Amino acid sequence: MTLDPVLSMDFSQTLEARGDGGVSSRRSDGVLRVLLVCALAMLGACGPGGERERVVGEAWVGPSTVQIRKELNLRSPVSATLQHDERVDLIARRRRFVKVRAANGVEGWTDSRLLLSAQARAEFQALEERAAKAPALGQATVLDTLSAHTAPYRQAPAYYQIAPKKTVQVIAHQRVDRVKWDPPPLLEENAFKPRVLHKQKEPPRVPPPPPGPPPPVPEDWLLLSGYTQDHLPEEKPNEPPPTPPVMDDWTLVRAEDGRSGWVLDRLLYSSIPDEVAQYAERARIVAYFDIGTVHDRQADVTKTVWLWAAQSAGARDREFDSLRIFNWSTRHHRYETSWIERGIWGAGPVALVVKSGAVTGFTTCVVEKGGRTMKRDYALQNYRARVAARAAAEPAAPWYVPMVRKPATTAQPETEAPAPSLWQRLVGRFNRLRAGSLR
Numbered sequence: 055m056t057l058d059p060v061l062s063m064d065f066s067q068t069l070e071a072r073g074d075g076g077v078s079s080r081r082s083d084g085v086l087r088v089l090l091v092c093a094l095a096m097l098g099a100c101g102p103g104g105e106r107e108r109v110v111g112e113a114w115v116g117p118s119t120v121q122i123r124k125e126l127n128l129r130s131p132v133s134a135t136l137q138h139d140e141r142v143d144l145i146a147r148r149r150r151f152v153k154v155r156a157a158n159g160v161e162g163w164t165d166s167r168l169l170l171s172a173q174a175r176a177e178f179q180a181l182e183e184r185a186a187k188a189p190a191l192g193q194a195t196v197l198d199t200l201s202a203h204t205a206p207y208r209q210a211p212a213y214y215q216i217a218p219k220k221t222v223q224v225i226a227h228q229r230v231d232r233v234k235w236d237p238p239p240l241l242e243e244n245a246f247k248p249r250v251l252h253k254q255k256e257p258p259r260v261p262p263p264p265p266g267p268p269p270p271v272p273e274d275w276l277l278l279s280g281y282t283q284d285h286l287p288e289e290k291p292n293e294p295p296p297t298p299p300v301m302d303d304w305t306l307v308r309a310e311d312g313r314s315g316w317v318l319d320r321l322l323y324s325s326i327p328d329e330v331a332q333y334a335e336r337a338r339i340v341a342y343f344d345i346g347t348v349h350d351r352q353a354d355v356t357k358t359v360w361l362w363a364a365q366s367a368g369a370r371d372r373e374f375d376s377l378r379i380f381n382w383s384t385r386h387h388r389y390e391t392s393w394i395e396r397g398i399w400g401a402g403p404v405a406l407v408v409k410s411g412a413v414t415g416f417t418t419c420v421v422e423k424g425g426r427t428m429k430r431d432y433a434l435q436n437y438r439a440r441v442a443a444r445a446a447a448e449p450a451a452p453w454y455v456p457m458v459r460k461p462a463t464t465a466q467p468e469t470e471a472p473a474p475s476l477w478q479r480l481v482g483r484f485n486r487l488r489a490g491s492l493r
Contacts, residue, residue, distance in 0.1 A: 111144035111241050113154070113169035116204055116211025120169075122162025126151055133162035138213045142169070147241055168211055170204070171240050178204050181453065185306060185314035189405055190223035191341035194307065194322035202315025206304035206454055209235035214313055221325065222307040225314065226403070226453045227340055229370060232300040301370070303338075306453055316454075330360050330380050330389050337364040340374050341404050345413040346437065348382040357382035357389075359437050361416065363404050372421075374400035381437045393438045401427050402450040415439070419447050 115136045123130040126148060134156055136142065145161070146153035152166045170178065197219065201212035206228050216222060272278065303319040319338075324331060326342045342362040349356045360380045369375035381392040402419030415433045422428050429447035432439040474482070 107145040107153075107155075109143040109145055109155070113142055113144055113152075113166075113171060113240050114175045115140045115142065116168050116170045116213060118213050118215070120164055122154060122156075122160070122164045124162055126163045130163075134158075134160040139175075144241060152240065166240050167209065167235060167237060169240060170211070171238065174204075174237060181306075182314050184453075185225050185308055186312060188225050189403075190225060190308070191403060192224045192339075192343070193221050193325040194224055194305070195325055196220050196222065196321070197323060198321075200317055200321055202307065202309070202313070202317055204315065205235070206230050206302070206316040207233070207235040208302075210316070212315075214309070214315065216307075216309060216317070220310070222309055222322075224305055224322075224341070225308050226306040227319065227373070228304045228306065228316070228452070228454050229301050230304065230454070230456055232302045303370075326360065326362070327358075330362075333378075333380070333389070333391070334364060337366045337376070339363075340365050343404070343406055343413075343416070345379070345406070345416075345434065348384065350382060350384045350387060352384065353387055360389075361404075363400060363418075365400075372399050373402060374398075374404075377404075377418075377439070379437055379439060392436075395439075402429075402447075407431075415442065419450060 115138055118138050120136045121132045122134055122136065124133050136156060140156070142154040142156055144152050145155055147166075148163075150166050151163055152169070153161060153163050154169075155161045196216045199218055200216045202214050202216060203210040203212050205211075207230070304316045305319045305322055306314060307317055307322070308314045324339050324342070326339065331339065340363050342360055344358050345361045346359040347356050348359060359382065362378055362380075363374040364376045364378065365372070365374045366376070375396070375398060377393075377395045377398070378391060379393040380389045382388075383390045399421035400418060401421045404416055404418045406413050407415040407417060413434065415431060416439070417429060417431050419427055419429050427447055427449050429445045430441050431443040431445075433442040
């Protein structure tokens, strides 16, 4: 930026006119320099990027990629493409859409449901750390591209995709209501509204008249209400039964690179062989393990001995309701059941007990009679299981707790406005004099 020649000449003439060489000339020179710097700063602030909107919050990108747009319109050009777990500043809001500012200063609009708050991000990171340490309950195959979500909801952010024909490890199962993904708001309702103090209403000088007597009840009030009987029934006839909620079964999986996410259970195909899975009898296999091998000399094949935990259609409120071991029969050359336990209330995952490289048993938590949760230790002998020990245990912590939206906060009580100043009292008195209401 260059100064105007006339302005420069005026500055030179002013300095020459005050050419006494004294202290006043040096002071004037310093004051002019300060004024010049201030003017340049003010001119720079008046530019298109001088004033920025204030930051009212922060969030992190949930999906793998998010496109932000310059305006709140689908036809608006894309400002930038943000990556998963990238931090952004929140600077504006319109309904459920927010305006964000990326780390490089680019601003744009996006859907608030695609962003994670600090609490949601911390909970998801804790879920990933827990899933990384948890033992796998089996493996499953993905036949088509499958999105892994940060929460067991269809509209939750999908932060990575599993390629077709990839194998993932099954970590846990969760059953939740099929409801719309509605996370808590990223900003408070009054984030952009300054608090305004309202003056309390003065009670009326003349009290209102008392209410009159209520009108009498008409004689045909039952007919007016829709009842044809001469008395009020306890229940309305032909009232339809309440509709049960629709539930979705979700599975927490761990990919080859260690990332974990929620996927729909019906889109996974268990990797257990079909010659064993055919005995499921429409039950859901929630976990399966390789506990040994059997060599069939006549057929010259080596077969795996399997242990599984299954959940029948009528036991969706528990982890599993049956345990079963399948052994290979060297006589009939097929899989047969060597041990089974039905009608149990599984309350925790199944974990193998391995000693010297061989599986010697397994443990799980079961709800017994009286509602007590007990940890059972099963010992294996000839691929048959028996309960070796019982001990009281706490139920396993759920992998995901469904969100419960807090009810809308009640309106804050109106606080009394500060006492009026002397000028306000004089203006009020003058207005009352003009209106002729001075008393």
